[in-house]
Amino acid sequence: xxxxxxxxxxxxxxxxxxxxxxxxxxxxxxxxxxxxxxxxxxxxxxxxxxxxxxxxxxxxxxxxxxxxxxxxxxxxxxxxxxxxxxxxxxxxxxxxxxxxxxxxxxxxxxxxxxxxxxxxxxxxxxxxxxxxxxxxxxxxxxxxxxxxxxxxxxxxxxxxxxxxxxxxxxxxxxxxxxxxxxxxxxxxxxxxxxxxxxxxxxxxxxxxxxxxxxxxxxxxxxxxxxxxxxxxxxxxxxxxxxxxxxxxxxxxxxxxxxxxxxxxxxxxxxxxxxxxxxxxxxxxxxxxxxxxxxxxxxxxxxxxxxxxxxxxxxxxxxxxxxxxxxxxxxxxxxxxxxxxxxxxxxxxxxxxxxxxxxxxxxxxxxxxxxxxxxxxxxxxxxxxxxxxxxxxxxxxxxxxxxxxxxxxxxxxxxxxxxxxxxxxxxxxxxxxxxxxxxxxxxxxxxxxxxxxxxxxxxxxxxxxxxxxxxxxxxxxxxxxxxx
Amino acid sequence: xxxxxxxxxxxxxxxxxxxxxxxxxxxxxxxxxxxxxxxxxxxxxxxxxxxxxxxxxxxxxxxxxxxxxxxxxxxxxxxxxxxxxxxxxxxxxxxxxxxxxxxxxxxxxxxxxxxxxxxxxxxxxxxxxxxxxxxxxxxxxxxxxxxxxxxxxxxxxxxxxxxxxxxxxxxxxxxxxxxxxxxxxxxxxxxxxxxxxxxxxxxxxxxxxxxxxxxxxxxxxxxxxxxxxxxxxxxxxxxxxxxxxxxxxxxxxxxxxxxxxxxxxxxxxxxxxxxxxxxxxxxxxxxxxxxxxxxxx
Numbered sequence: 001x002x003x004x005x006x007x008x009x010x011x012x013x014x015x016x017x018x019x020x021x022x023x024x025x026x027x028x029x030x031x032x033x034x035x036x037x038x039x040x041x042x043x044x045x046x047x048x049x050x051x052x053x054x055x056x057x058x059x060x061x062x063x064x065x066x067x068x069x070x071x072x073x074x075x076x077x078x079x080x081x082x083x084x085x086x087x088x089x090x091x092x093x094x095x096x097x098x099x100x101x102x103x104x105x106x107x108x109x110x111x112x113x114x115x116x117x118x119x120x121x122x123x124x125x126x127x128x129x130x131x132x133x134x135x136x137x138x139x140x141x142x143x144x145x146x147x148x149x150x151x152x153x154x155x156x157x158x159x160x161x162x163x164x165x166x167x168x169x170x171x172x173x174x175x176x177x178x179x180x181x182x183x184x185x186x187x188x189x190x191x192x193x194x195x196x197x198x199x200x201x202x203x204x205x206x207x208x209x210x211x212x213x214x215x216x217x218x219x220x221x222x223x224x225x226x227x228x229x230x231x232x233x234x235x236x237x238x239x240x241x242x243x244x245x246x247x248x249x250x251x252x253x254x255x256x257x258x259x260x261x262x263x264x265x266x267x268x269x270x271x272x273x274x275x276x277x278x279x280x281x282x283x284x285x286x287x288x289x290x291x292x293x294x295x296x297x298x299x300x301x302x303x304x305x306x307x308x309x310x311x312x313x314x315x316x317x318x319x320x321x322x323x324x325x326x327x328x329x330x331x332x333x334x335x336x337x338x339x340x341x342x343x344x345x346x347x348x349x350x351x352x353x354x355x356x357x358x359x360x361x362x363x364x365x366x367x368x369x370x371x372x373x374x375x376x377x378x379x380x381x382x383x384x385x386x387x388x389x390x391x392x393x394x395x396x397x398x399x400x401x402x403x404x405x406x407x408x409x410x411x412x413x414x415x416x417x418x419x420x421x422x423x424x425x426x427x428x429x430x431x432x433x434x435x436x437x438x439x440x441x442x443x444x445x446x447x448x449x450x451x452x453x454x455x456x457x458x459x460x461x462x463x464x465x466x467x468x469x470x471x472x473x474x475x476x477x478x479x480x481x482x483x
Numbered sequence: 484x485x486x487x488x489x490x491x492x493x494x495x496x497x498x499x500x501x502x503x504x505x506x507x508x509x510x511x512x513x514x515x516x517x518x519x520x521x522x523x524x525x526x527x528x529x530x531x532x533x534x535x536x537x538x539x540x541x542x543x544x545x546x547x548x549x550x551x552x553x554x555x556x557x558x559x560x561x562x563x564x565x566x567x568x569x570x571x572x573x574x575x576x577x578x579x580x581x582x583x584x585x586x587x588x589x590x591x592x593x594x595x596x597x598x599x600x601x602x603x604x605x606x607x608x609x610x611x612x613x614x615x616x617x618x619x620x621x622x623x624x625x626x627x628x629x630x631x632x633x634x635x636x637x638x639x640x641x642x643x644x645x646x647x648x649x650x651x652x653x654x655x656x657x658x659x660x661x662x663x664x665x666x667x668x669x670x671x672x673x674x675x676x677x678x679x680x681x682x683x684x685x686x687x688x689x690x691x692x693x694x695x696x697x698x699x700x701x702x703x704x705x706x707x708x709x710x711x712x713x714x715x716x717x718x719x720x721x722x723x724x725x726x727x728x729x730x731x732x733x734x735x736x737x738x739x740x741x742x743x744x745x746x747x748x749x750x751x752x753x754x755x756x757x758x759x760x761x762x763x764x765x766x767x768x769x770x771x772x773x774x775x776x777x778x779x780x
Contacts, residue, residue: 017517214521221519377617381628381776384729391617391628391776421774422592422599442596446776 019217021143022282024126025136025274029301038114039123047168050175054078057401059437067177073438079362080438082399091358095351100225102347104232106339107319108239112225113296118218121169121211122280125162132158136277162212163204170203216281219294226291233289236338240295241320242275242286245329253310268316274306275299275317285317368406369397370465370474372445380481386451388482394445396465398435404467407432408445412461413480416449447480457482576601577763585638588770589778595770602771605764609756610772618775623734623751628775631731634658635720636779642769648755649723657755660723665707666746679703680741686716686728689736 054064054077061068066075074081074089081088103110112119133139133154142151174196175183186192187200210218219226233239247269251259259266269286276284278299283292285299297319304314324334375391382388398404408431410418421444423433435441447461459480466473493505496514503512536542540552551557576597580588588594607616614620618627625633634644644658651657665671671679682700685691705714711724718726725733733751734744756765772778 015517016520016523018520217519217521221522375617377615378619378626378628381619381626382730383630384726384731386730389628389776421776422595424592444774444776 020282022216022280023136023139023277024280024282024298025277025302026130027278027298027301027305029298029304031297031301035114035123035296035298039120042115042117042120043124047172050172050180056080057437060401061179063179065176066179069177080399082397085365088358088362091354094354095358098347098351098354101232102344102351104229105234105237105344105347108233108237109226109229109293109295112219112229112294113240116294118210118223119280119294119296121165121207122215124165125211125215126280128161128165129158132161159212163208166204166207166211167200169207170200173203174199216292219281220292226294230291234343235323236321236341236343238319238321238337239289240285240293240297240300240317241289241322241325242269242317243315243320243325243328244286245325247286247316268307268312270306270310272306274302278302289322366472366474367399368404368465368467368472368474369395369399369440370463370476371395372463372476372478374478374481380483382483383448387448388451388454388480389446389448390480392445392447392463392478394443394463394465395440396435396443397440399438402437403434405432405434405469406465406467408443409464409466410447410461411464413447413449413454413459415453416447416461416480419446419448420444421446449480449482454480454482573601577761580763580766585642585766585769588766589638589773595774598767598770599774601764602767602769605760605768606771609760610768613753618772625733625751626731627772628777629731630777630779631726631729632720632777632779633718633723633725633733636773636777638769638773638778640720641772641778642765644753645765645768645772646755646757649753650750651752651755654755654757658723660711661750662711662724662744662748664746664748666742667748671703671707671745675703676742676745679708680738680745683708683716683727683741684736684738687730687736688728692738 049065050063052064053062054075055062056075060080061075063075064077066073068075072083079088100111129139133142142154145151147155171187178196183192183196187196214222244267246267248267249265250267250269250271252270256266256270275286276282276299278301279285280296280298281292281294283290285293300317300319303317307314307316321335321337324337327334371394373393373395375393380388380390394408396406398406405426407429408418408420410416418431420431420433423441423443426432426434433441433443445463459482460477461480462475462477464473464475492503492507492512493515494503494512495501496503496512499514499516501514501516504515506513537550538552539554540556541549542552543550579594580598580601583591583594588598606614606618610618613624614627615624620626625631630636632640634640634649643656647654647656647658649658650660663670666673666676678696678700680700681691681695682697682704685695685697685700691697704716708716711719711722712727713719713724716727718724725731732740734740734749756768760768
């Protein structure tokens with residue numbers, strides 16, 4: 001470090017660092033094709049999933065994926081989640097986090113480079129920009145020159161297309177929260193609720209701003225994930241790497257021929273800078289693994305194209321580990337690529353355990369529920385003949401899409417009588433009643449036990465709800481208090 | 484000692500090309516890396532935004548008031564509006580309850596739910612002070628969840644009681660009766676009171692003192708008590724005279740409490756609620772109290 005005198009300290013330096021505009025160049029190759037395929041797949045799922053139908057009978061919505069806020073239900077094909085089952089969402093988030101760990105341990109920032117919405121939408125926006133304004137060189141020249149009417153026209157066209165894509169993104173978002181075909185019609189006829197337009201506006205703005213302008217700034221400054229990567233990667237993880245053992249020292253084809261003739265070392269990298277030109281975050285992969293690299297693999301495609309042109313073997317940049325490159329540079333045998341190792345096995349094992357637990361609980365969950373709240377004021381009531389009554393509020397849930405008949409019964413105190421307030425008895429059965437499809441019902445339960453039928457101040461009873469037609473039942477244990 | 488003197492040790496960091504802030508914490512130095520431009524602009528925008536906020540919303544305290552802002556917003560006015568909206572929504576429900584008969588509400592689960600929700604809130608505001616939150620009563624206030632009703636436990640009886648109160652002078656339709664202060668007025672002597680109390684205890688199957696003259700007690704009971712409480716002491720709801728043979732004793736069934744009752748008489752008072760509460764709320768209260776568990780057909 002150079003020690004400066006206080007006088008040299010520049011207190012008037014700008015408060016910000018102007019972002020350097022990046023002009024990523026178009027590229028073709030294996031990884032570009034993979035990215036296109038994933039882009040079409042991800043956007044296709046996002047835009048069209050709300051229109052997929054799934055029949056759930058006459059009482060429930062038939063949208064395959066629906067977050068029904070007013071009715072407090074979440075539908076995902078054959079799965080229906082009630083608010084109290086939100087732990088399935090927690091489970092999904094745990095799975096997502098673990099999957100990110102696993103991806104990172106196997107091949108670095110696969111998420112960042114291929115799947116992250118920021119990457120996918122930025123990729124799409126860049127392609128629109130390239131299509132309208134031309135490739136890197138053209139765009140740089142045009143931006144550097146005074147804006148001509150043509151430039152204005154191109155820019156306006158580009159921003160219009162961007163806003164249209166952004167608007168469609170916001171439009172698709174709200175379709176997940178309401179019946180999609182109905183909402184599309186309501187939106188078109190301006191009859192949709194204000195909140196729908198508001199959310200479309202918010203998402204249009206964020207998409208336009210994030211994919212059109214912020215781009216790599218999101219990855220560099222806003223996203224916490226690049227920082228977490230550093231803690232998750234290890235020596236065995238595959239990363240997009242410049243193989244400096246083969247590339248350095250860098251020199252032109254002619255210089256390399258001269259050097260070889262003079263029996264001096266010559267690397268394969270001709271310093272053409274194509275890897276930097278195509279990079280969507282503007283980093284130089286040859287500087288090694290770095291925070292700004294989202295590992296999308298486009299530099300691999302760019303380098304392979306150049307290597308093919310100058311008849312050198314491809315793969316100067318590729319998925320590799322630093323320890324392998326170091327070993328090759330030192331002339332020793334590189335360690336084998338180990339995808340299966342303690343770390344990946346552990347992640348995979350935990351993912352499997354969480355997924356199986358969730359599947360098991362989902363497959364075996366009951367489609368009826370019973371809950372009871374014991375009346376606290378009074379805890380119990382003594383009746384005229386000395387018998388004792390306890391009151392409870394029962395909440396019963398029917399999670400099936402059709403109406404069912406539940407029967408309530410009390411066990412634990414012989415001769416205890418039960419009475420329900422707030423239901424219409426079915427077929428002369430005072431403890432049987434109907435509960436509508438996909439609904440909950442609160443009823444008041446009075447349990448009366450004759451004097452001497454129970455001992456002590458507190459007895460445990462079981463309140464049982466049975467659906468005789470389906471043979472389904474749920475039991476809850478509650479206290480019965482006495483004097 | 485850590486040196487935290489400002490700007491005296493600003494350095495150029497060779498690796499990043501940035502200067503340091505000049506601060507040093509136990510040898511750890513901080514780079515003075517500039518912020519990205521958008522970040523700074525966002526920060527400035529929030530400041531500009533806050534100025535707009537001062538203009539349109541209440542912001543600055545004055546001597547005895549505050550700036551009200553162009554929007555004239557007030558959180559208190561918002562609450563008042565919310566309450567008015569709530570009342571309007573309740574009035575819609577009230578319309579259904581207004582026209583329905585008590586029996587009809589009691590037997591229709593949907594109407595019952597409405598009435599119980601409304602009744603429960605009204606009960607908490609108006610009745611719980613004496614009868615307890617769940618109607619448990621206690622300490623000379625009747626328990627409303629049991630099956631002993633001094634003045635009757637049908638929907639109609641409960642409705643009358645709530646509307647007109649008990650021994651409430653200001654309501655001519657109030658339920659009126661008075662248990663005499665047999666001891667205080669000299670009608671019965673202390674020994675006679677003890678005798679009649681022992682007899683009453685025998686009716687209620689409570690323990691009776693050894694050597695108590697039950698025959699004399701029976702005679703005293705027939706002469707003084709039976710006119711209201713009945714020959715069999717089963718009570719009389721017309722007169723608000725409780726059943727003396729059951730397990731429920733509003734004023735206690737210890738000997739001392741019973742002697743106190745006979746000596747000084749009893750007569751709890753409940754205010755009439757007609758005029759204080761609107762008819763729909765009283766209807767809802769009636770159904771709610773009836774649904775607590777003790778309601779009678």
